[in-house]
Amino acid sequence: xxxxxxxxxxxxxxxxxxxxxxxxxxxxxxxxxxxxxxxxxxxxxxxxxxxxxxxxxxxxxxxxxxxxxxxxxxxxxxxxxxxxxxxxxxxxxxxxxxxxxxxxxxxxxxxxxxxxxxxxxxxxxxxxxxxxxxxxxxxxxxxxxxxxxxxxxxxxxxxxxxxxxxxxxxxxxxxxxxxxxxxxxxxxxxxxxxxxxxxxxxxxxxxxxxxxxxxxxxxxxxxxxxxxxxxxxxxxxxxxxxxxxxxxxxxxxxxxxxxxxxxxxxxxxxxxxxxxxxxxxxxxxxxxxxxxxxxxxxxxxxxxxxxxxxxxxxxxxxxxxxxxxxxxxxxxxxxxxxxxxxxxxxxxxxxxxxxxxxxxxxxxxxxxxxxxxxxxxxxxxxxxxxxxxxxxxxxxxxxxxxxxxxxxxxxx
Numbered sequence: 001x002x003x004x005x006x007x008x009x010x011x012x013x014x015x016x017x018x019x020x021x022x023x024x025x026x027x028x029x030x031x032x033x034x035x036x037x038x039x040x041x042x043x044x045x046x047x048x049x050x051x052x053x054x055x056x057x058x059x060x061x062x063x064x065x066x067x068x069x070x071x072x073x074x075x076x077x078x079x080x081x082x083x084x085x086x087x088x089x090x091x092x093x094x095x096x097x098x099x100x101x102x103x104x105x106x107x108x109x110x111x112x113x114x115x116x117x118x119x120x121x122x123x124x125x126x127x128x129x130x131x132x133x134x135x136x137x138x139x140x141x142x143x144x145x146x147x148x149x150x151x152x153x154x155x156x157x158x159x160x161x162x163x164x165x166x167x168x169x170x171x172x173x174x175x176x177x178x179x180x181x182x183x184x185x186x187x188x189x190x191x192x193x194x195x196x197x198x199x200x201x202x203x204x205x206x207x208x209x210x211x212x213x214x215x216x217x218x219x220x221x222x223x224x225x226x227x228x229x230x231x232x233x234x235x236x237x238x239x240x241x242x243x244x245x246x247x248x249x250x251x252x253x254x255x256x257x258x259x260x261x262x263x264x265x266x267x268x269x270x271x272x273x274x275x276x277x278x279x280x281x282x283x284x285x286x287x288x289x290x291x292x293x294x295x296x297x298x299x300x301x302x303x304x305x306x307x308x309x310x311x312x313x314x315x316x317x318x319x320x321x322x323x324x325x326x327x328x329x330x331x332x333x334x335x336x337x338x339x340x341x342x343x344x345x346x347x348x349x350x351x352x353x354x355x356x357x358x359x360x361x362x363x364x365x366x367x368x369x370x371x372x373x374x375x376x377x378x379x380x381x382x383x384x385x386x387x388x389x390x391x392x393x394x395x396x397x398x399x400x401x402x403x404x405x406x407x408x409x410x411x412x
Contacts, residue, residue, distance in 0.1 A: 028041055031077040031078065032077070036073050042066075079252045080255075083252060098250065101250075105242055106228035106239070107228065110225070110227055110228040111224055114153060114156045119148045126140045126141045127140070156224075160223040164188045164226060165189050166186065166219060167188070169183075172185045174211075176199075181199065188219075190222070198211075264392075270388055282381060283380045285337070285338045287336050287374075289371050289372065292331055293321050293364065293367050295322065297363070304370045307358055307372065308358060313331060314331060345363075346362060356372070359373075
């Protein structure tokens with residue numbers, strides 16, 4: 001990684017539940033001049049910010065998960081620094097996406113302004129509406145609000161339609177399949193819409209009504225964005241903050257995509273990965289298992305011998321296992337899935353068994369365990385295309401920077 005790594009400083013704050021420190025003021029890491037706060041970290045836990053790899057739903061209370069998310073945020077900062085040096089912001093792709101987002105954001109902000117100024121609740125009208133429609137006051141208010149919102153947006157669109165002299169071309173009523181990219185569909189004093197601008201959205205439409213409806217939506221966005229520019233909304237803090245965040249995250253996303261293409265595994269890489277990871281060749285299997293965990297290998301061996309001689313495995317788990325909830329579930333585990341990840345020692349041991357058989361003692365983090373296989377789904381060969389797709393996804397070199405950092409404190 002480039003010199004950014006040299007400038008990387010990471011520091012965890014020591015926090016306790018009794019501390020009354022504002023989250024926004026609690027730094028947990030620093031990359032160059034960029035400070036990552038605990039508040040930002042916690043907000044990221046249940047979302048996937050634009051520009052970051054997609055993740056599954058996670059437990060915000062897990063320290064390991066917080067550490068992982070912090071690593072992703074740090075990687076995003078490093079990638080942004082690289083994106084800057086690669087001049088991602090000067091590419092056509094970046095400029096086009098920024099221009100479209102700017103238009104969408106301005107339109108959205110102006111719509112919010114219109115609704116704030118025109119949509120209010122009138123208790124008298126709501127009460128009358130509730131009696132006429134035989135609904136509750138809350139329902140009446142909600143229904144009236146929806147109607148007012150539609151009317152306010154439609155009225156403002158009509159006003160701006162005249163203000164900016166919008167005209168639909170006769171071509172807008174034709175079948176999309178008969179149009180050419182350069183064909184002008186709508187023109188106004190501040191914008192134009194050619195067929196190429198909406199072509200990606202109408203590929204599968206085919207109907208005149210579909211194209212006209214789409215153009216009406218596009219025109220509304222253009223009108224609201226134009227009016228937002230005219231009224232100076234680009235100077236508002238909310239707009240500037242959201243655009244700055246979008247541009248930064250877009251740069252990270254585009255740079256990440258470029259790196260993924262650069263490090264895409266070759267067919268030989270994929271073959272080697274499949275050979276190294278046998279589990280890919282088979283569909284995942286479901287297994288019903290009993291487990292006993294004890295502190296020493298000698299204890300595990302003794303219990304295994306007892307079980308092989310006919311001892312009741314359930315009772316032995318209740319009386320001897322140190323595994324959590326062993327007394328409640330009598331040693332039952334699962335169903336467990338084998339084959340969604342590389343085989344571990346337990347997976348390999350279970351795959352050698354027939355239902356009713358017991359594994360030898362296996363060393364784990366908490367001690368030694370023995371496992372009795374109750375049942376397992378049949379092993380089925382996975383299709384070649386699925387195997388290669390999975391191998392390509394797993395064998396791809398991670399495009400994000402990998403950084404090492406030390407814990408100075410503890411997050412609670």
